[in-house]
Amino acid sequence: MGDEFATPDRATFFEVNRTRLRAWCWGDEGAPPVVLVHGAYDHGRTWDGFAPRLAALGFHAVAIDVRGHGDSGRLSSGMAWNACTIDLCELARVLAPTPDTPIGMVGHSMGGGQVLTAAATMPERIAWLVNLDGLGPSADDFVDGDILDVATRCLDEIDKFRSLPPRPWASRADLVERRGAINVRLPRPFLEHLVDHGTREVEGGYVWKWDPAFRTGVPDGFSLELILAQYRHVTAPTLVLVSSEEDAWTEVHDEEAERRVALLPHGRLTSVPGAGHYVHVEQPDFVVDRITEFLDEIGARR
């Protein structure tokens, strides 16, 4: 498939936290580092349109494949939120080895949640954050279901992923169609790029690179209150850009977004006009302009 996106300046791996993270790097390696964290089921190359523009602002942009995604290390018992958070904290220490080296993080969707958790864990080391439509699930997603049904489905899913290999798709074009049917607002060139770099060939066709274990987990009492409890510990200036249009995987917006961002000690919220969940893909100029203003305001650009 054709590819209209730029190629990263460098590709590397980081050995952190007992795993291996694939990283795609842009810009001057001596510039202040910024870690880019993609959303669930995506990968580091989904930043290929955005990362060079961030690097052009004077940063060393490092777009990782999150643990369990892309070319990075595999998972054991489900999505491993804590492991991924520790990965980010350790990567920050590698990229900014002294406490006086400022490091920023940009996360989309699930990655937006992860950068918030990382900043709450290690507030003294993370200088600023940008969260792209990643304030977490809506309150409705936390309505308690029948726990017998939930537990049974979770265990069945684990048994299934352990006993059956991922289903191969006949062609990458099929995967583009499938993903396009879910994320209906994404432009086709982006979908093709997502599939080109996010799949691998196996006998019988192609499968996503993300680890099937990522889809599994066990009930553990995770709640919206737990997500929000960490927000007041995020002391870094945080720009939150949320979608304005209904979309698959769209997280919270309007009053609920305002309520959550108000919990961030230095949070500011902007709604991106005409954008669904992938705000930086649908409205890249608007998003880059707001980030530039934010970084200038907090003095993060050199």
Next chain:
Amino acid sequence: MTDLLVLHDLGAPGGGEWAGAFAGWPGRVLAPDLPGHNGAPPPIGGHYESGDAVYLALGLLRAGSAGDVVVVGIGHNGAAAQILALGGRAVGLVLIDGLGGPWLGPDEIDARAREMRRRILTTPAAMSEPEPGAADPRATMVVGAADRDFAVRQAEAMPVPVLVIETPSSPTPDTDDLVGYFPRATLTRTDARDPHRVAEIVQSWWPIR
């Protein structure tokens, strides 16, 4: 014949002491060494989660073509045993100091999770690859069950008979109250988490007539 699956506590020597104690159990006894314990390899990626024992148990149950199973969850892995029972993988449940607690609110649970992540980050042996065959210091760095509302939801829905064995080591502050939420539960107290004493109690409880 009912099989027995024993999930030992985090930081325990392994499953061997429990397999020996239950030698008189009439069915098969599965008492694995959990990841990172007694020379068992760590989880893929080296990070430990509360669900590790669930994943291991499902693999054992599938591989062994198990029929009826009583699941025993000890300490921290009482949570895993409860999930297996709720999910239809057990005909009976034994919790040895396994109800969870101490109970915390969201702010305290979050604080505990952040503290645990920082402790891992500042413990070199927890961040580097573990020595093969040696105890992994990271294996006990897991946040335990601390949400009482969730514990009550699990108890109320429990579809199988439950034997709760409590010792002075139990972290649960309100055992009597919590046991009352299970539709069918028996509470027994003993003075130590001694595998042979516990095995006697379990074998006098099952099968339930």
